[in-house]
Amino acid sequence: MEETAVxxxxxxxxxxxxxxxxxxxxxxxxxxxxxxx
Amino acid sequence: MLDRHLELDPQVALRPEPFGALAYHYGNxxxxxxxxxxxxxxxxxxxxxxxxxxxxxxxEIDETRWPSFESALAALTESEMLHxxxxxxxx
Amino acid sequence: xxxxxxxxxxxxxxxxxxxxxxxxxLTYACNLECVHCLSSSGRRDPRELTTAEAKAVLDELHDxxxxxxxxxxxxxxxxxxxxxxxEYSIGRGIGVKxxxxxxxxxxxxxxxxxAMEYLDIQISLDGTDAVTNDAVRGEGSYDTAIRAMNHLRDxxxxxxxxxxxxxxxxxxxxxxxxxxxxSFGAQLRITRMRPSGRGADSWHDLHPTNAQQHQIYxxxxxxxxxxxxxxxxxxxxxxxxxxxxxxxxxxxxxxxxLIDPIGDVYACPFVIHDEFKAGSxxxxxxxxxxxxxxxxxxxxxxxxxxxxxxxxxxxxxxxGGCMAAKFFVxxxxxxxxxxxxxxxxxxxxxxxxxxxxxxxxxHSKPVRxxxxxxxxxxxxxx
Numbered sequence: 001m002e003e004t005a006v007x008x009x010x011x012x013x014x015x016x017x018x019x020x021x022x023x024x025x026x027x028x029x030x031x032x033x034x035x036x037x
Numbered sequence: 038m039l040d041r042h043l044e045l046d047p048q049v050a051l052r053p054e055p056f057g058a059l060a061y062h063y064g065n066x067x068x069x070x071x072x073x074x075x076x077x078x079x080x081x082x083x084x085x086x087x088x089x090x091x092x093x094x095x096x097e098i099d100e101t102r103w104p105s106f107e108s109a110l111a112a113l114t115e116s117e118m119l120h121x122x123x124x125x126x127x128x
Numbered sequence: 129x130x131x132x133x134x135x136x137x138x139x140x141x142x143x144x145x146x147x148x149x150x151x152x153x154l155t156y157a158c159n160l161e162c163v164h165c166l167s168s169s170g171r172r173d174p175r176e177l178t179t180a181e182a183k184a185v186l187d188e189l190h191d192x193x194x195x196x197x198x199x200x201x202x203x204x205x206x207x208x209x210x211x212x213x214x215e216y217s218i219g220r221g222i223g224v225k226x227x228x229x230x231x232x233x234x235x236x237x238x239x240x241x242x243a244m245e246y247l248d249i250q251i252s253l254d255g256t257d258a259v260t261n262d263a264v265r266g267e268g269s270y271d272t273a274i275r276a277m278n279h280l281r282d283x284x285x286x287x288x289x290x291x292x293x294x295x296x297x298x299x300x301x302x303x304x305x306x307x308x309x310x311s312f313g314a315q316l317r318i319t320r321m322r323p324s325g326r327g328a329d330s331w332h333d334l335h336p337t338n339a340q341q342h343q344i345y346x347x348x349x350x351x352x353x354x355x356x357x358x359x360x361x362x363x364x365x366x367x368x369x370x371x372x373x374x375x376x377x378x379x380x381x382x383x384x385x386l387i388d389p390i391g392d393v394y395a396c397p398f399v400i401h402d403e404f405k406a407g408s409x410x411x412x413x414x415x416x417x418x419x420x421x422x423x424x425x426x427x428x429x430x431x432x433x434x435x436x437x438x439x440x441x442x443x444x445x446x447x448g449g450c451m452a453a454k455f456f457v458x459x460x461x462x463x464x465x466x467x468x469x470x471x472x473x474x475x476x477x478x479x480x481x482x483x484x485x486x487x488x489x490x491h492s493k494p495v496r497x498x499x500x501x502x503x504x505x506x507x508x509x510x
Contacts, residue, residue, distance in 0.1 A: 024076040025070065029375070063195075
């Protein structure tokens with residue numbers, strides 16, 4: 001889990017980048033998923 | 038990353054969903070969710086552009102979001118969903 | 129790759145426009161009579177889908193972009209059109225995994241299967257020795273399964289799966305199952321026994337004890353890398369801080385479902401009962417109509433209430449368990465799982481009505497009543 005830095009003047013840019021980082025893909029295991037063999 | 042020529046592997050099926058898309062690789066059985074419609078547009082447009090940077094620009098993705106897209110596309114490459122497009126050889 | 133799966137899971141719980149994959153029981157006919165059979169299989173149902181009907185379903189699944197199907201039964205290889213349907217499915221871009229007891233995999237079939245792409249095979253086995261296995265699956269079934277595995281290996285099939293239903297009597301064999309799978313270059317899959325089908329009668333004797341549930345959880349955490357579970361043990365997540373790998377959610381009617389041998393569509397293979405029947409592929413609009421518009425699936429895609437589990441701190445981890453397990457032991461669906469690791473299931477079962485739902489489809493072979501005395505009869509010529 002990302003931790004957002006406490007915003008200070010010097011840290012703001014870094015914190016903003018972290019805040020806007022999007023998780024655009026996610027892999028999942030589909031061994032059947034619950035509900036199939 | 039931004040200079041790379043990437044394209045979708047032919048063994049991958051891309052199925053649109055309301056939230057984005059599902060990408061399923063018939064060869065390695067991996068299933069990946071593309072969680073944003075912009076990500077789907079970018080993946081679909083990769084083949085039409087020389088570089089990743091061109092693709093992102095053409096899809097009008099704000100540059101502040103480029104790092105997120107680069108990570109995501111790197112992950113897709115890692116999963117073999119995308120590969121380096123073979124350069125076209127000119128005689 | 130994933131930092132926070134909960135948003136994704138919430139999206140999946142709301143249902144997808146088409147299944148990702150689904151289970152398709154091709155026939156209720158079976159050469160075995162396993163005591164825990166989830167589909168109470170044995171005899172073919174005369175209303176079975178025809179080859180043409182089955183191909184029409186595959187055409188629909190192609191249009192919906194279902195990625196693969198899990199074929200089972202009964203014993204799917206009993207169907208005369210088994211290979212025809214396999215090839216048709218793969219030809220239409222739908223991968224196939226099929227579950228079999230191995231009785232019909234000889235050397236020639238193994239070679240034929242090895243030559244096919246986009247095909248997974250899962251051999252069922254419930255014990256690492258004949259005594260343990262055959263007690264559940266019938267005499268000779270262990271040898272049959274091993275023989276099939278040998279044929280697949282000799283034919284160069286590649287990595288097949290060995291699928292185990294975890295019971296009270298095979299929990300101590302988990303290491304041996306892993307070793308057996310390794311020896312074949314196969315992948316081990318362990319799944320949860322549900323009180324479904326014939327399992328309704330054998331569940332009380334066969335399901336793991338509370339202590340054994342801990343054992344399963346610990347074993348999966350320690351050795352479960354590369355062991356599949358069909359995501360069927362998420363009710364055990366309440367046992368510890370570390371969740372088992374997987375989505376830990378019920379996909380029934382949301383991401384997956386069952387098509388049964390006569391074309392009925394159910395939420396999942398463990399709930400073959402009118403209560404969980406969404407429709408039929410033979411209805412107007414076919415499978416697609418059922419998946420998209422059935423009342424049952426719409427209900428399942430609504431946010432589910434925690435019900436009796438609301439005040440329990442473990443609900444986020446265990447999601448209230450498995451609806452099939454609850455239904456067939458007579459616990460309300462918003463009640464605790466019968467195997468609730470905190471013990472809430474036991475009280476719920478005591479409170480449950482004596483009138484438990486019975487499996488509605490029973491294709492078990494008739495039980496031969498042994499005649500107490502055989503009187504020899506000779507027919508002679510005069």
